[in-house]
Amino acid sequence: MQAKIIGIGSSNPAKVKAVEAGIHDSGLAHLPVRSYDVPSGVSPQPLSDEETKAGAVNRALACVQEGADIGIGLEGGVMMMEDGMYVTNWGALAVVSGEVFTAAGARIKLPEAVTEGLQAGAELGTVMARLTKDDHVRKKEGAVGIFTAKRMTRSEMFRHIAIMLVGQYEYSTQEKPTI
Numbered sequence: 001m002q003a004k005i006i007g008i009g010s011s012n013p014a015k016v017k018a019v020e021a022g023i024h025d026s027g028l029a030h031l032p033v034r035s036y037d038v039p040s041g042v043s044p045q046p047l048s049d050e051e052t053k054a055g056a057v058n059r060a061l062a063c064v065q066e067g068a069d070i071g072i073g074l075e076g077g078v079m080m081m082e083d084g085m086y087v088t089n090w091g092a093l094a095v096v097s098g099e100v101f102t103a104a105g106a107r108i109k110l111p112e113a114v115t116e117g118l119q120a121g122a123e124l125g126t127v128m129a130r131l132t133k134d135d136h137v138r139k140k141e142g143a144v145g146i147f148t149a150k151r152m153t154r155s156e157m158f159r160h161i162a163i164m165l166v167g168q169y170e171y172s173t174q175e176k177p178t179i
């Protein structure tokens, strides 16, 4: 069956824009992208790679359950490493057939003050809004943008993930040479 609708499991413009830009020169470029209001099934602030990835997969599968032919889920979280807390990002692409592809995005270490805010139970989005005095920072450049002097943005980072998801999907539909 030919896919007709790509679902994105979020209405966050940074994520929607990333998916639209990520598919633009792929075989899926002609398909409409629709936002689906679906739960991530994980905590509002994922605290590990595993939980962040699970959120992305849950969102992607939920889009397909709601009628999308291809569902894409993008999830932001944080993870601890030996030298501190890193922002981490995951994406998943689910197909009606049941296949699921996953991809991770760039990571950077968060400043100590931000880490302390999260350890006190706040969400990264809330801490970033307080720091930048901008309630919409998570929908725009995000933490990645702020802490890289906007050389990278949340949307651009999610675009890379979307490209890797669509690329894996396209590869799966190609005829493979026998080894």
Ligand SMILES: O=P(O)(O)OP(=O)(O)OP(=O)(O)OC[C@H]1O[C@@H](n2cnc3c(O)ncnc32)[C@H](O)[C@@H]1O
Binding pocket: 009, 010, 011, 012, 015, 044, 045, 046, 074, 075, 076, 077, 087, 123, 124, 125, 126, 128, 137, 138, 139, 141, 142, 143, 144, 145, 154
């Ligand atoms: O509407 P949804 O799709 O849920 O978008 P969101 O911005 O809440 O994004 P996530 O649920 O994927 O992110 C989980 C939490 O981490 C925060 N977060 C993750 N990455 C961020 C970033 O780069 N900048 C600001 N907040 C970020 C976010 O605000 C949430 O509190």
Ligand SMILES: [Mg+2]
Binding pocket: 044
């Ligand atoms: Mg969220």
